[in-house]
Amino acid sequence: xxxxxxxxxxxxxxxxxxxxxxxxxxxxxxxxxxxxxxxxxxxxxxxxxxxxxxxxxxxxxxxxxxxxxxxxxxxxxxxxxxxxxxxxxxxxxxxxxxxxxxxxxxxxxxxxxxxxxxxxxxxxxxxxxxxxxxxxxxxxxxxxxxxxxxxxxxxxxxxxxxxxxxxxxxxxxxxxxxxxxxxxxxxxxxxxxxxxxxxxxxxxxxxxxxxxxxxxxxxxxxxxxxxxxxxxxxxxxxxxxxxxxxxxxxxxxxxxxxxxxxxxxxxxxxxxxxxxxxxxxxx
Numbered sequence: 001x002x003x004x005x006x007x008x009x010x011x012x013x014x015x016x017x018x019x020x021x022x023x024x025x026x027x028x029x030x031x032x033x034x035x036x037x038x039x040x041x042x043x044x045x046x047x048x049x050x051x052x053x054x055x056x057x058x059x060x061x062x063x064x065x066x067x068x069x070x071x072x073x074x075x076x077x078x079x080x081x082x083x084x085x086x087x088x089x090x091x092x093x094x095x096x097x098x099x100x101x102x103x104x105x106x107x108x109x110x111x112x113x114x115x116x117x118x119x120x121x122x123x124x125x126x127x128x129x130x131x132x133x134x135x136x137x138x139x140x141x142x143x144x145x146x147x148x149x150x151x152x153x154x155x156x157x158x159x160x161x162x163x164x165x166x167x168x169x170x171x172x173x174x175x176x177x178x179x180x181x182x183x184x185x186x187x188x189x190x191x192x193x194x195x196x197x198x199x200x201x202x203x204x205x206x207x208x209x210x211x212x213x214x215x216x217x218x219x220x221x222x223x224x225x226x227x228x229x230x231x232x233x234x235x236x237x238x239x240x241x242x243x244x245x246x247x248x249x250x251x252x253x254x255x256x257x258x259x260x261x262x263x264x265x266x267x268x269x270x271x272x273x274x275x276x277x278x279x280x281x282x283x
Contacts, residue, residue, distance in 0.1 A: 006117040006124075008041075012093030014052055015170065016041050018062045019069060021048060025055035027268040031066040032073065036096035040125045060273035061214065067258045067272045068199060072167045073097060075197055079165045080104050084193070086164035089113065090149065090183075091171035094122060098137050109136055111158055113149050116141040150186050163193040173201050173229045177241075180231060184245035188283060196247070196281035203232040208274040235277060242281050253278035 016037030023030060025048075047053060076087055076097065085108050089095055092112035098105045112119070119141045126133055133139070138156045142149045154160070166187050172180050187196045218229075233241070235252045242250035255274045263271050 006121040008094060008118040008121045009115060011170065012114075012118055013041055015065055016094040016096075017043065017047065017053060018058065018065045021053055021055065022062055022066045024048065025059075025062075026270055027266070031063070031262050032070040034069070034096055034100060036099045036131075037094050039129055040094055040096070040122065042125075057214075060210070060271065063263070063270050064255075064272040064276055067262050068169050068276065068278070070262055071253065071258060071278065072169065072197055073101070075195070076165060076167070077101075077104060079195060080108055084163045084165050084195070085109060086158060086162055087111070088153065088158070088164055088166040090166060090168040093118065093170070098134075099126070099131050102134075106134065106136055109138065109158070111138045111140055111153060111156060113140040113142055113153060116143060149183075161191055163191050164195075166190070166194070166196045166198075168196070168198040170199060172198065172231055174231075176230055181241060181245060184241060184247075184281070188242075188246035188281065190283045192283055194283040196279070196283075198279045198281070199276050200233050200238050200279060201229070201231070202275050202277065203234065206234060210274075214273070238277075238279050242279055245281075247281035247283065249282040251280050253280060 016034075019032065019034040020038035020041075023033060023035065048055070052058065080087075087105070087108045088111045089097075090113050092114045095112065098110055098112075119139045123133060123139055138158075140149070140152050140156045142152050158164070168183070175183075184196075184198075187194070235254070239250055239252065254277050255272050259271055
């Protein structure tokens with residue numbers, strides 16, 4: 001990786017590399033084709049041999065990552081065709097929709113919200129690689145422990161009177177229930193027709209047995225890294241939270257739903273892990 005003053009979040013890097021290794025370790029048809037993330041990270045030779053990149057050991061987690069990326073992307077495409085012109089990525093990490101699908105993204109105002117170090121590093125890499133930063137792409141840098149992401153989003157010229165799609169993946173694990181409820185309430189108050197797609201994690205007891213050992217390893221690693229997992233919910237709990245927050249309607253997209261949508265009839269047995277699910281909230 002290039003030497004920079006700032007460095008990106010480790011989870012964001014890992015997610016980008018899992019999307020990249022999908023193109024090397026798994027058979028076509030690919031769930032999503034993302035080579036830009038690998039360009040951004042520019043890992044050292046042999047990165048595929050890192051323990052957290054092990055092609056077999058991380059197979060189900062990798063499948064989950066590419067499935068959620070594809071699901072969000074399909075939703076963005078669908079909603080842009082319906083006239084939603086604002087797209088908010090809350091916890092954007094090293095998302096590359098703006099670079100890979102600029103034909104669609106350029107017709108929207110795209111707001112990427114994340115920690116300052118990750119965003120500063122990402123913007124530098126985009127400039128170095130020649131992608132640049134178009135005027136429709138807004139980086140909203142937020143130290144989540146100190147300032148309100150909502151207030152920073154408004155400052156970045158987000159229009160609360162226009163419909164928006166808000167995507168938030170891989171974030172709720174690290175938030176308290178109170179913080180999640182605050183976020184849900186803010187998004188539920190967006191203009192009518194707005195949509196939220198947010199991932200939640202199931203408690204260990206509700207996961208498939210095959211996924212439990214890897215989840216325990218992940219929890220241990222998160223604790224040791226100083227970013228412990230805080231929140232797990234059953235589907236019924238999530239739906240109750242969405243109703244309390246004020247969404248007009250909500251639904252759960254389960255691992256099984258994603259499996260049927262993207263992994264049917266695959267010969268390589270690639271299937272996503274069972275821990276993560278989507279809440280879709282309609283304003």
